[in-house]
Every structure is written in structure tokens, then in C-alpha cells.
């Protein structure tokens with residue numbers, strides 16, 4: 144048995160230190176990590192993946208913390224991946240510190256990992272995918288993925304989750320910001336946190352109005368033939384329609400988090416009953432395959448071409464001597 148096999152066996156056997164070690168290897172794309180992930184793949188598919196995203200400071204980490212305690216009280220094991228694509232230093236570490244200070248500290252049923260962006264975001268999404276798979280194979284019931292809402296990277300990461308929770312808070316002036324980032328479109332559940340603060344009703348009302356607007360324009364899931372046009376009849380006709388709920392929470396007091404746990408369960412049941420879960424799984428696989436294929440082929444090609452050849456192509460494109468289509472043909476087939 145190779146060292147990789149031993150590590151994989153330890154992870155499957157519930158060894159937390161082996162798990163931490165393997166995740167570090169996967170993150171660094173260390174030798175053997177690739178094989179370890181393949182060995183673990185047949186053991187995945189148990190975990191339920193929940194994405195938690197939203198503007199900075201809305202209370203995502205506090206929500207994740209309190210939601211995790213609610214899941215633990217209900218008997219579930221939980222792994223948390225905190226991703227901070229913008230800053231390599233802040234974000235996740237803060238979450239780790241916060242959770243270390245709570246009763247989750249020392250709980251074997253909880254595993255926390257922070258990840259910062261290294262290199263390209265495509266690379267980060269692939270690395271997170273692998274880390275999530277390792278945690279899934281390690282047997283956790285839930286894997287929570289926390290990201291700071293910042294645009295396309297959230298959409299990519301949200302594609303990994305079955306249920307995406309978007310966290311907002313009153314008085315952030317970020318309702319419009321959330322819309323701008325296109326983050327409402329990926330929400331399965333909206334949480335208005337800091338419900339102890341003034342203006343909460345206003346935030347809920349604004350979000351409800353944006354959602355109602357969005358719903359009438361929405362294309363539903365994989366059944367893309369079903370497009371609800373503006374002014375079309377109500378959505379009862381669409382069998383996989385999910386009315387995005389808006390929940391109020393006070394995460395610092397753990398208020399509303401049991402409800403969040405139940406609503407995530409309802410969403411999960413909805414996805415299963417409507418067949419959307421299988422669709423999402425397929426979409427996940429297709430999206431991941433194409434991203435990886437693209438990244439790998441690109442890396443391979445760039446590896447085979449001398450930098451000055453590429454530089455020359457770029458120079459001629461800028462000089463309008465070479466169009467993009469011909470540039471690609473030249474790089475692939477040679478001059």
C-alpha cells in the first residue's frame with residue numbers, strides 16, 4: 144500500500160489530522176493529491192453542500208457559526224470551508240478564530256478550513272471543489288461554503304452548492320450592491336441578519352420587491368423551455384418552482400437559525416422531489432469538467448509554446464496584423 148493509500152484510508156476512517164494534512168496537499172496541488180482525490184471520489188455524494196454568501200460584514204461567519212450549532216444540536220456533523228477570494232490574510236482566519244472561541248471548539252463533529260485565493264480564481268474554484276470532495280468523502284453530513292459576495296467567483300462557487308443562502312443586513316446600503324453583483328439570482332434562501340437593528344422591515348420589503356420582479360423573468364432550472372414571461376400567469380404551473388423565502392435572524396443571539404436549518408431541509412426535499420437535484424448535479428459536473436478541461440488544455444499549450452512566440456502573437460494582434468481567430472489557429476497548429 145502506498146503512502147497515499149494509507150492517508151486515504153485514515154481519512155475514510157475518520158482521522159482528523161490525516162484529513163487536515165490531505166486538504167493541505169490538495170490545496171497546494173502537492174504530488175499524490177491528485178491520486179488521493181480519485182481514490183476518495185467513489186466515497187463522495189453523502190454530504191449536503193450549502194453555500195453562504197453576501198456582502199462584507201453582513202454577518203455570514205456569525206450565521207455559519209450559529210447555523211453549525213443548530214445542525215450539531217440536530218445530530219449532524221458539519222465541515223466549514225471559508226473562502227476569501229479578495230484577501231489572502233483576512234476573512235477565513237477570522238471565522239476560524241470566532242468559532243474556536245465558541246462551544247464548537249474541540250467538537251469532533253465540526254471541521255473548519257479557511258482558503259484564500261492563490262493565483263487565478265479558476266484555480267481557486269477547482270481547489271475548493273477538491274477540498275469539498277475530500278470533506279464529503281470524510282463523511283460529513285453538511286459542508287458549508289462561506290464566500291464574500293463579489294461577483295462571478297461567487298456564482299462559480301455557488302454552483303458547487305445544492306442550496307445557496309444569501310445573507311443581507313439592514314443599514315448596509317448594500318441592497319442595490321447585492322443586485323449589482325447578480326447575487327440575488329443565485330439565492331435559494333435569503334437571510335436578513337441583524338434583525339435586532341433598525342430598518343429590518345425595510346430591507347425585507349426591498350428584497351421581496353426585487354425577488355418578485357426577478358421571478359416573473361426567471362428561467363426555471365434545467366427545464367429551460369419553461370420561461371415565465373413578464374405578465375405571464377402565476378408560477379403554479381411550473382412544477383419545480385421554489386418561492387425564495389426571506390428569513391430574519393439575529394445570529395449573535397442564535398435567533399432564527401433553527402428555522403434556517405429547517406428551511407434548508409425543505410429546499411433539499413424540494414430539489415429531490417422535483418428532480419432538480421439530479422439536474423443540479425449534472426450541471427455541476429458539466430461546469431466542472433469544462434472549466435478543468437479548459438484550464439488543463441490552456442496550461443498544456445502554454446507549456447509547449449515559447450514565451451517569445453506568444454509575445455510575438457500578442458504584438459501582431461495589437462498591431463492589427465493578426466486577428467484573434469488566426470492567432471488561436473497559429474498557436475495551436477504552428478505558423
Ligand SMILES: Nc1nc2c(ncn2[C@@H]2O[C@H](COP(=O)(O)OP(=O)(O)OP(=O)(O)O)[C@@H](O)[C@H]2O)c(=O)[nH]1
Nearest residue numbers: 199200201202203204205291336337338393394395
Ligand atoms: N447587531 C448584530 N450584529 C451582528 C449580528 N450578526 C453578526 N453581527 C456582527 O456583525 C459583525 C460582522 O460579522 P461577521 O460574522 O464577521 O460578518 P461577515 O459577513 O462574515 O464578514 P466578512 O467575512 O468580513 O465579510 C460582527 O461584529 C458581528 O458580531 C446580528 O445578528 N446582530
Ligand SMILES: [Mg+2]
Nearest residue numbers: 203204234238
Ligand atoms: Mg466572514
